Amino acid sequence: xxxxxxxxxxxxxxxxxxxxxxxxxxxxxxxxxxxxxxxxxxxxxxxxxxxxxxxxxxxxxxxxxxxxxxxxxxxxxxxxxxxxxxxxxxxxxxxxxxxx
Numbered sequence: 001x002x003x004x005x006x007x008x009x010x011x012x013x014x015x016x017x018x019x020x021x022x023x024x025x026x027x028x029x030x031x032x033x034x035x036x037x038x039x040x041x042x043x044x045x046x047x048x049x050x051x052x053x054x055x056x057x058x059x060x061x062x063x064x065x066x067x068x069x070x071x072x073x074x075x076x077x078x079x080x081x082x083x084x085x086x087x088x089x090x091x092x093x094x095x096x097x098x099x100x
Contacts, residue, residue, distance in 0.1 A: 003052050004059040006045060009038035 013020055013035055024031075049056055066085075073081040 003048060003056055004063060006037045006040065007049065007056065007060070008063070009035050010045075013038040 020035075070082070070085060072078070073085065
């Protein structure tokens with residue numbers, strides 16, 4: 001679970017491409033938080049990704065399922081689906097806070 005955020009941050013930065021360079025100065029704290037780990041040493045992270053390949057692939061598949069669900073909700077303008085997904089996460093975060 002801990003390696004997926006690094007991979008996602010890196011992929012997001014790659015997807016941002018030129019826009020990252022042009023708009024990074026205007027980005028808010030969420031952008032900076034999300035992309036913070038994206039510039040870590042590539043040699044170390046490449047080895048970590050391959051060492052944990054099996055688990056990372058499972059996490060990527062699960063993540064992609066949810067990305068598709070969010071995408072479909074946006075495309076089909078299913079506001080209730082979007083709200084339900086966001087509520088699920090809110091409940092999860094609330095449970096995590098209670099454990100702290």
